[in-house]
Amino acid sequence: MQEIGIIMNGVTGRMGTNQHLIRSILSLREDGGVELPNGERVLPDPLLVGRNERKLRALCEEHGVDRYAVDPDLETCLDGDDEIYFDSQVTPRRPDGLRRAIEAGKDVYCEKPLAGDLDEALDVTRAAERAGVKHGIVQDKLWLPGLMKLRRLLDQEFFGEVLSVRFEFGYWVFTGHGQPAQRPSWNYRAEDGGGIIDDMFSHWSYVLENLFGEVESVYCLGKTHVPRRVDEDGEEYEATADDAAYAVMELEDDVVAQLNSSWTTRVNRDDLLEVHVDGTEGSAVAGLRDCKTQHHANTPKPEWNPDTPTDHDFTEDWEDVPNNREFENAFKQQWADYVRHVVADEPFPWDFAEGCKGVQLTEASYRSWDEGRQVAVDELPL
Ligand SMILES: NC(=O)c1ccc[n+]([C@@H]2O[C@H](COP(=O)([O-])OP(=O)(O)OC[C@H]3O[C@@H](n4cnc5c(N)ncnc54)[C@H](O)[C@@H]3O)[C@@H](O)[C@H]2O)c1
Structure with missing residues (x-):
C-alpha cells in the first residue's frame, strides 16, 4: 500500500x-x-x-x-x-x-x-x-456535528433570511490555586501567544464565514478578569492575556453576530459552545453535537408580564434535528x-489564505479593543 x-x-x-x-x-x-x-x-x-x-x-x-x-x-x-x-x-x-x-x-x-x-x-x-x-x-469546528446540522438547515433554507447569530462560548478555567488549571499556562500570557481573542477568533472567523457570510466589521472588548494564575510548576504568574472577550460583528447581507468568549464563566447551557441563529422563518440553537429548531409556525407568542409567574416552558417549544448519519472526529x-x-x-x-483571515479578524478585534471603536475588516492584501 x-x-x-x-x-x-x-x-x-x-x-x-x-x-x-x-x-x-x-x-x-x-x-x-x-x-x-x-x-x-x-x-x-x-x-x-x-x-x-x-x-x-x-x-x-x-x-x-x-x-x-x-x-x-x-x-x-x-x-x-x-x-x-x-x-x-x-x-x-x-x-x-x-x-x-x-x-x-x-x-x-x-x-x-x-x-x-x-x-x-x-x-x-x-x-x-x-x-x-x-x-x-x-x-x-466546521466538522462539529452541531455545526454540520446548522449547515444542513442553511442548505435547506430553513431560516428564511438570517437576521442574527449569537455565540456563547466558554467555561471556568481553574486558576491553578487549589486545583490545577485544565489548560496550559501560556494561554494566559500575551507574551507567549496566549489570549482568548488570539485563540478563539481564528475559529469564529471561518465558522462565521462558512455558515453566515464574511465578517465586515468588529467591535470587541477584551478583559483579563483573573489577573493571577498558577502554572504547571506550581508557580504563581501574572496573567497578561485576555481571558474573556465580548464582540459584535457585522457580516455581509446585514447579519449581526454577537460573540461572548470566556474562560471565566460557569456553564449554564447545554454545551461549552452554543450558537443561536434567528431567521425570519425559523431559529436554531446548535451545540457541539446537537441542534434544535423552532419553526415560525411553532413559535409561541409571549407577552411581557413580570407580575405573574411564567407557566410556559420555552425550552419545550424546540425540536431536535436528527443525526441521520455518522459523525467522525x-x-x-x-x-x-x-x-x-x-x-x-x-x-x-x-488553505493559508483562510488562515490569514482568522489572524486578520483577531488583529482587528484587538485594535477595536485598544482604540475603543468599531474596526472594518478589509479584503486580504494577497
Ligand atoms: N483547533 C483547536 O481547537 C485548538 C485548540 C487548542 C489549541 N490549538 C492550537 O494548537 C497549538 C498548540 O496548542 P496546545 O494546547 O496543544 O499547546 P501545548 O502547550 O499543549 O503544546 C505546544 C507544543 O509546542 C511545543 N513547544 C512549545 N515551546 C516550544 C519551543 N520553544 N520549542 C519547540 N517546541 C515547543 C511543545 O513541546 C508542545 O509539543 C496552538 O497554536 C493553539 O492555538 C488549537
Missing part, C-alpha cells in the same frame, strides 16, 4: 497528541489508511519531532509509532523523504517551522492560528504560493481531506 510520510512537530502537546496523533493519524491507520477517489488507500506514516526525547519515546512506545527525531530545528527531518510537514507547536513558533518546511519543498498543514500577526501570516502564505506547495490549516475528517488533496489533488478550500 502507498504510504505518505508526515513530520509532526509539536506532537507532544495537548492538541498534537490527542487530536492529531491519536484521534486522526493513528485512527486513520487503524482504518487501513485514507481512501482515495480511485478506491486505493494511502497510509499516513508519522515522524514525531520535538525537543524532549523522553516524551517522544514514551509517545512512540505507548502508541506503537516507530519513528521519532529529537530535532527542534528540523534540520535532518526536512532533508528526508516525508512529504508533509504538520505544525501544532505553540503559535509563535509556527511561522518559522512552516517557512523552513516550505523551503524544503514540503506540503504544509498546521494548527490555527497561522501566525501571531497578519504580516507574518501573509508572508508564510506568499512563501507557500511561490513554492507551489499544498497548504492547509485546521478549521475543525472533526480533526480526522479534515486530515483525510488534506491527505486526499496532497495525494490525489482533491479540492481543499481551507
Whole structure:
C-alpha cells in the first residue's frame, strides 16, 4: 500500500497528541489508511519531532509509532523523504517551522492560528504560493456535528433570511490555586501567544464565514478578569492575556453576530459552545453535537408580564434535528481531506489564505479593543 510520510512537530502537546496523533493519524491507520477517489488507500506514516526525547519515546512506545527525531530545528527531518510537514507547536513558533518546511519543498498543514500577526501570516502564505506547495490549516469546528446540522438547515433554507447569530462560548478555567488549571499556562500570557481573542477568533472567523457570510466589521472588548494564575510548576504568574472577550460583528447581507468568549464563566447551557441563529422563518440553537429548531409556525407568542409567574416552558417549544448519519472526529475528517488533496489533488478550500483571515479578524478585534471603536475588516492584501 502507498504510504505518505508526515513530520509532526509539536506532537507532544495537548492538541498534537490527542487530536492529531491519536484521534486522526493513528485512527486513520487503524482504518487501513485514507481512501482515495480511485478506491486505493494511502497510509499516513508519522515522524514525531520535538525537543524532549523522553516524551517522544514514551509517545512512540505507548502508541506503537516507530519513528521519532529529537530535532527542534528540523534540520535532518526536512532533508528526508516525508512529504508533509504538520505544525501544532505553540503559535509563535509556527511561522518559522512552516517557512523552513516550505523551503524544503514540503506540503504544509498546521494548527490555527497561522501566525501571531497578519504580516507574518501573509508572508508564510506568499512563501507557500511561490513554492507551489499544498497548504492547509485546521478549521475543525466546521466538522462539529452541531455545526454540520446548522449547515444542513442553511442548505435547506430553513431560516428564511438570517437576521442574527449569537455565540456563547466558554467555561471556568481553574486558576491553578487549589486545583490545577485544565489548560496550559501560556494561554494566559500575551507574551507567549496566549489570549482568548488570539485563540478563539481564528475559529469564529471561518465558522462565521462558512455558515453566515464574511465578517465586515468588529467591535470587541477584551478583559483579563483573573489577573493571577498558577502554572504547571506550581508557580504563581501574572496573567497578561485576555481571558474573556465580548464582540459584535457585522457580516455581509446585514447579519449581526454577537460573540461572548470566556474562560471565566460557569456553564449554564447545554454545551461549552452554543450558537443561536434567528431567521425570519425559523431559529436554531446548535451545540457541539446537537441542534434544535423552532419553526415560525411553532413559535409561541409571549407577552411581557413580570407580575405573574411564567407557566410556559420555552425550552419545550424546540425540536431536535436528527443525526441521520455518522459523525467522525472533526480533526480526522479534515486530515483525510488534506491527505486526499496532497495525494490525489482533491479540492481543499481551507488553505493559508483562510488562515490569514482568522489572524486578520483577531488583529482587528484587538485594535477595536485598544482604540475603543468599531474596526472594518478589509479584503486580504494577497
Ligand atoms: N483547533 C483547536 O481547537 C485548538 C485548540 C487548542 C489549541 N490549538 C492550537 O494548537 C497549538 C498548540 O496548542 P496546545 O494546547 O496543544 O499547546 P501545548 O502547550 O499543549 O503544546 C505546544 C507544543 O509546542 C511545543 N513547544 C512549545 N515551546 C516550544 C519551543 N520553544 N520549542 C519547540 N517546541 C515547543 C511543545 O513541546 C508542545 O509539543 C496552538 O497554536 C493553539 O492555538 C488549537
